Amino acid sequence: MDIKYDLKPKSQRRTEPFKPDKTLPFGSLRTDHMFIMDYADGEWKNPRIVPYGTIDIAPGATVLHYGQAIFEGAKAFKHEDKEIYTFRLDMNAKRMNKSAEILCIPKIPEDIQMEAVHALIDVDRLWFPEQEGASLYIRPFIFATQDSLGLHVSATYKFMVIISPSGPYYPKGFTKPIKLLITKKFHRAAPGGTGNAKAAGNYAASLQAGEFAAKFGASQVLYLDVTNTYIEEAGTMNHYHILRGGTVIIPEFTDTILKSITSQSIIEIAGKIGVKAKQERVRLDNFIEGIKSGEIIEAGGLGTAAVISPVGEYVFEDGNSINVNNNEVGKYSKKIYDYYTGIQTGKIEAPKGWLQKVEKRV
Numbered sequence: 001m002d003i004k005y006d007l008k009p010k011s012q013r014r015t016e017p018f019k020p021d022k023t024l025p026f027g028s029l030r031t032d033h034m035f036i037m038d039y040a041d042g043e044w045k046n047p048r049i050v051p052y053g054t055i056d057i058a059p060g061a062t063v064l065h066y067g068q069a070i071f072e073g074a075k076a077f078k079h080e081d082k083e084i085y086t087f088r089l090d091m092n093a094k095r096m097n098k099s100a101e102i103l104c105i106p107k108i109p110e111d112i113q114m115e116a117v118h119a120l121i122d123v124d125r126l127w128f129p130e131q132e133g134a135s136l137y138i139r140p141f142i143f144a145t146q147d148s149l150g151l152h153v154s155a156t157y158k159f160m161v162i163i164s165p166s167g168p169y170y171p172k173g174f175t176k177p178i179k180l181l182i183t184k185k186f187h188r189a190a191p192g193g194t195g196n197a198k199a200a201g202n203y204a205a206s207l208q209a210g211e212f213a214a215k216f217g218a219s220q221v222l223y224l225d226v227t228n229t230y231i232e233e234a235g236t237m238n239h240y241h242i243l244r245g246g247t248v249i250i251p252e253f254t255d256t257i258l259k260s261i262t263s264q265s266i267i268e269i270a271g272k273i274g275v276k277a278k279q280e281r282v283r284l285d286n287f288i289e290g291i292k293s294g295e296i297i298e299a300g301g302l303g304t305a306a307v308i309s310p311v312g313e314y315v316f317e318d319g320n321s322i323n324v325n326n327n328e329v330g331k332y333s334k335k336i337y338d339y340y341t342g343i344q345t346g347k348i349e350a351p352k353g354w355l356q357k358v359e360k361r362v
């Protein structure tokens, strides 16, 4: 791809490695530049890297009214060799195209998406925070820009990538499990809908449930299927639980569950971590019974931002609650977290193709 570079003058961009004096928050900082590409007349064109800043968008743009937008979330890490490596970015690119299909958005070849991310990281590589546990959080997204109030598939789009230099997700160590509200009142996705797409609208629709969860002191909800029978997701993470003996169970992917790259990765490397992993439909009643009987010893959420978020307490809408593993981080969750982050940071050998070095281009 022939990317046009319209960079900030050297005097206005970072020229020294980024050495934050405080632990960086997750997701709020930005680097100097962003990547943009346009879709019009049936093709993706005009790839460019420009200073990070506001963009022009018509007030009648489809995305602002009907939410035709999708996104991804990935990470890059710095290894001991001082090089930056993206982690399983091909999986994000593939999922972006799956979301594109579901939202009627034109696809972008995976290699083009990856090149866009690598080129942007290359330009802003000095922004990698020199801090233990840090990463670059990568946010590629596509949105509909056609200025039309008729409800139909947009004829024009923008694909953009922005980067957030981020501190460790667990600045105080991997210590405190979260609390989830088991809700039968709110549902994240319906069969035949957009639950298996990373569609912006799914997240807007989840805000209400998040606010409701907070009333119970919970950080998120545990979503069930529309019949309130099966466990689906843990807020914006896949759910997992671990059986005595170390078998990790993740709900089977359906069209109401986002196919998590973290889940898929853990399933792939379970043997190496020293656990077993499988996917099946998980009945809520069996899950609760399993916790009570001691058959289920750990549970939590899986996703790029946190990797693993152990849950220590599930609260019901009637105010009753149940603890898992005495509300402490369990040994299997910790083992998975350590192994997974070990791979990401280059301390443990990665399966072939999981890490891709960001080459110098400019």
Ligand SMILES: Cc1ncc(COP(=O)(O)O)c(C=O)c1O
Binding pocket: 073, 233, 235, 236, 237, 238, 258, 259, 260, 261, 262, 263, 302, 303, 304, 305
């Ligand atoms: C609804 C939902 N489920 C699961 C996940 C976890 O997916 P991944 O592991 O690919 O980050 C995410 C985050 O991307 C999500 O938004």
